[in-house]
Amino acid sequence: MLFNSIDFAIFLPIVFVLYWFVFKALKSQNVLLLVASYVFYAWWDWRFLGLIILSTCIDFCFGLAIEKTLIKRHKKYLVTLSVLLNLGILGFFKYYNFFIENFNEAFMLFGRDIDLNYLNIILPIGISFYTFQTMSYSIDIYRDKIKPTKDIIAFASFICFFPQLVAGPIERASNFLPQIQKRRIFNYEKATDGLKQILWGLFKKMVIADNCAFFVNDVFENYGDYSGSTLFFAAFLFSIQIYCDFSGYSDIAIGVSRLFGFNLKKNFAYPYFARNIAEFWRHWHISLTTWFKDYFYIPIGGSRGSKWMQLRNTFAIFMVIGLWHGAHWKFVVYGLINALHFVPYIIRGKNTKYTSIVAENRLFPNKKELFGMFHTFLFLIFARIFFRADSLTIAVDYLKNLFSVTLFQLPQFSSNSQALVLFMLILLSFVVEWFGRDKEHALENIFNKSKRSYRVMFYYTIVFLIFYFNGEEQQFIYFQF
């Protein structure tokens, strides 16, 4: 079920009413959430329900077993087994064919044709997200950070909570499980704020991201037919698309959760206002980057040790982040390009330079901040060509065509008026986000000090823009991961 579908517009109020008016007890509310989440997931393909239930059972049992075991060495075996099982499932569905392809090619290099067979595997939606969520649970128990739950319903609800099941934010048991196990009380401010966040998420997804997709898909599919300048603008639009698509999804997920009395982790903190690449990665897909930081980067040494160790660890984390996105070398290269851009900041010790919000207590950024934002965004536009292109070869070809003499021609779009409207809408969304950059989400405080009627008019305007300009319905980009 897509958040931007009619099905979800019917599903959500039904679950909401049942949750607050019919199933008022904690246990029954959790059962309702679990059933609703399975229905939500099965809407795509009910066959994958078995897999998510299996993952849930594995980590529920391992959690209890790790806690029960008194010998440290045995705890270690158990957590290793749990991680291997989770990665095994993920690896089979996501990376099996990738490894087979690379094995075959590697043997070909040595003149041996082993020709291992590919499997016709369909990637279960959201597998990377919920697998990481279940893994962190077992690891945190092993690390004595949390106690395991004996309530399977609460645990299963934590794993497959429908707002964040298929594309995050990737929740930690330490944050979410206590909320599931505690009685929720309806909070008016929280619920209205949730609705505002949903509205903004829908705007970003349906108006900006889906309209960008119209141009981006065409140009990336026929990149040989377009001038360098058009290729540049398509790459720019893809950067906007992926942000509005994914952060739009996160906004809706967080907003919906708030309607049910939950607080999810913030997943995006206005990353395109970042002044350097290090700040960008602290503000982009936060739940994933912090996951890798806690469970991968720090265990391998993190920022401790010499500069060389730091660099090695940085390259390692970016490689796995790249690979997390999919079984393709283009994602590895995308990760490595980002790591390379990090190098000067690590060497000069400036990777943690910016910790406060941009232009704090000021309306506009200063020249230095503006330059930093511009250069970071420009870098991302080019790096993301590797992310969007169908293969590494196509990405290189795309760049070659981009850096041709036609780079200085006027860009061509299939519809100039549509492109102009889209640029205006992008500008509008960035202005709104700029004014909300110190808040949890862009609409949190907007028009809050104005008359109620002005505020309501503003929300109606957003609703109108969604209906008026919504693009062709596209699946959320991150569903494929």
Place this chain on the structure above:
Amino acid sequence: MKKFIKQFLAFLIPILILIVILEITLRHIPNDYSFKNSEIELQKDDVKTLILGSSHSMYGMNPEYFTQSAYNLGHVSETIDLDYLMLKKYIKILPELETVVLRLSYTTLYEQLGVGAEAWRLKDYNLYYDLNVSNKLKYKSEVLSVKLKNNLSQLKAYYLNDEKMITVKKSGWAFFENEHANGTIDDLGLYAAKKHTIASDALVNENILFLDKLVQLCDDKGVKVVLVTLPAYKSYRDNLNDSQLETIINTGKKMNNKYKNCTYYNFMDDEAFTAEDFYDADHLNKKGSKKFSSLIDRLIQN
């Protein structure tokens, strides 16, 4: 909680009322689908030849030039799955039906309306032909399936500018006002060929099944099927993918050999059709459709 529900409904109700008003006014606008549905009902006792298919059929075959009474039930972007559903509905109410003429175009086996950018057209079959072509709620409503921007233009055109919304003749045939499209026929051919070349063959088997079912249905009712690949201009033909084209032609030949009631004709490179006969590189204009309709009629008569 009460305050929340009250305020939320107060915000939502005006939107819902507007949606309902918009839906009603949009459904009142006559369109090609509602027009053809009512016209074929009126002509049902006479129709001996039924033309089905996409824009290639809709613009390319004019029932006026058929000896026997014919009706053109084709629609822009119609795909083979919908051809089958349309036939299934109408074959029951056409007592005199003898022949079904169906296009087998370059894209016929490679696409379905529900998959792709034109999926919004599904609502027309749901709403105006009363066919259950999709269970998605979205495609059971004008407002939900089409952008507000386009819906408002539609309302303005009909209610304010008094524009004609029906583009087809009583026979179901439609024609282009201009003899030729803007742009050179070479560019148009290249563009259309690229657009129609589909990388994935995921729908081919399913579409062949629809074609099979369609011919079998006709066979059961004693109706002949004339399967035709319409003429296309050189600039279109030369830019097609060989394997996709071969699949289409081979399927046509297989159907011809498999079913006694089915005959396949491939006119794609018929030299009798020159640039003068084409609106663009893959659609016939008035002149071309006259020529082609007479040709098909002769084949049916023989």
